[in-house]
Amino acid sequence: MRLRSWGEAALEWLYPGRCVMCLDPAPTGICEGCAADLPRPGPSCPTCAEPLPFAGDCPSCLRRPPVLDGVWTPFVYAWPLSHLLLAYKGGGRPQLARPLGSLLATHLPDTATEGIDRVIPVPLHDRRFVQRGFNQSEDLARALCRKRDLTLDTRSVARVVATPSQQGLSRRARRANLRGAFAASAELSGQRVLLLDDVMTTGTTLNELARVVRRAGAVRVTAVALARA
Ligand SMILES: [Zn+2]
Numbered sequence: 265m266r267l268r269s270w271g272e273a274a275l276e277w278l279y280p281g282r283c284v285m286c287l288d289p290a291p292t293g294i295c296e297g298c299a300a301d302l303p304r305p306g307p308s309c310p311t312c313a314e315p316l317p318f319a320g321d322c323p324s325c326l327r328r329p330p331v332l333d334g335v336w337t338p339f340v341y342a343w344p345l346s347h348l349l350l351a352y353k354g355g356g357r358p359q360l361a362r363p364l365g366s367l368l369a370t371h372l373p374d375t376a377t378e379g380i381d382r383v384i385p386v387p388l389h390d391r392r393f394v395q396r397g398f399n400q401s402e403d404l405a406r407a408l409c410r411k412r413d414l415t416l417d418t419r420s421v422a423r424v425v426a427t428p429s430q431q432g433l434s435r436r437a438r439r440a441n442l443r444g445a446f447a448a449s450a451e452l453s454g455q456r457v458l459l460l461d462d463v464m465t466t467g468t469t470l471n472e473l474a475r476v477v478r479r480a481g482a483v484r485v486t487a488v489a490l491a492r493a
């Protein structure tokens with residue numbers, strides 16, 4: 265990767281039309297060379313995105329099929345993408361929304377959005393949305409929907425409980441933490457829904473959201489995250 269003063273480039277990025285990583289000209293904000301160098305996942309389970317030594321369903325999904333019908337994660341949550349996402353979310357750099365959205369829209373396989381009726385980004389609780397000023401999942405979903413002519417749905421599901429951060433919690437604790445966090449306010453009968461998150465860690469959030477969307481009537485629920493932790 266041709267990194268030129270990377271930290272400055274990402275954090276002080278105020279150069280429209282330049283790559284956020286190497287400052288080369290890039291209309292979308294990330295040049296093709298830097299995008300090609302980002303770590304990509306190896307073989308993984310198509311249902312839960314768990315890394316595997318070979319392609320195929322993982323033992324856990326075979327034993328107990330998860331709520332999600334499939335998961336796509338085009339990138340691995342590692343440097344420098346992890347830094348970009350942190351600068352975007354934690355550092356309140358909303359201008360990184362465009363390059364990251366474009367990265368997802370360009371590198372997500374077409375099969376992930378085939379036959380999809382609507383895209384539902386993981387909702388933030390109102391209070392957190394006000395604090396942060398944006399919802400990163402919604403920004404990524406908007407970019408994807410624009411590029412692929414899909415319907416963005418930010419109204420059918422809400423986060424009704426402001427759950428504490430999932431960071432550092434075990435899988436079981438994450439599940440308990442999220443119970444009842446989402447509620448559907450609309451009928452989703454017969455809908456094929458694609459859920460969208462910025463980063464997928466254990467998949468607890470996406471699975472909990474999928475449960476709510478399925479209970480509202482969705483017939484197929486798949487998910488996309490820009491990166492798999
Ligand atoms: Zn670049």
Ligand SMILES: [Zn+2]
Nearest residue numbers: 309312322325
């Ligand atoms: Zn699996």
